[in-house]
Amino acid sequence: MTLPIVRLAEEQRLSGATVANGFVFLAGQVADDDSLDAEGQTADILAQIDALLAEAGVDKRSLLQIQIVLADIADAALMNKAWDAWLDPAHKPARMTIQAPLVNPKWKVEITGVALAKA
Template sequence: MSEIIRSRTSQRMSQIVVHGDTIYLAGQVGTAGASVAQQTRDCLDKIDALLAEAGSDKTRILQTVIWLADMKDFAEMNAVWDAWVPEGHAPARACGEAKLAREDFLVELIVTAAKA
């Protein structure tokens, strides 16, 4: 039976959960009140750091779920996303609109990746 390793854990959640060779990250949000582009960059920076801590990187992302507070921000978020994803390593992805935890959060990214 594979061990489950939880990192950066609080009572509510773990930022990183590793099971076997799969890494699950908690939803990442950016600087509240910033633009969608800046919040997206913040999320991606956090994802880079968490994946590195878990022994992986963005070339190993299997799936990303993106929640936007308003789909009108789809193009602005995608401009940042497209510049960040390494060519040839685009993960399976879904993007939808959802009411996020706070009104000043505009984007949240949830990532599943393989260990390197």
């Protein structure tokens, strides 16, 4: 038996998100405007996540887990400023933040995660 998989925001090498078996899996999201600082890039990414979740029929309250990659851990305070402004404090997902090199040296933040899909 093959379970249905819905692919959202498909690009050449990936889908922005996939919906399967009751979950929404977000690809690593990066800022459309890589000239922004870490706070601006984070806000840009979170808006993209909002749009992908809306396309999947849910919102940020459905997020179960988030992984944040910072090119420079010194940007954590700026990233957290945008995160805190966006976060619904009554529906905080589990979260991990690490430092690692990103593919484009202008990217300061990349965010991925998993949400519960609409039943």
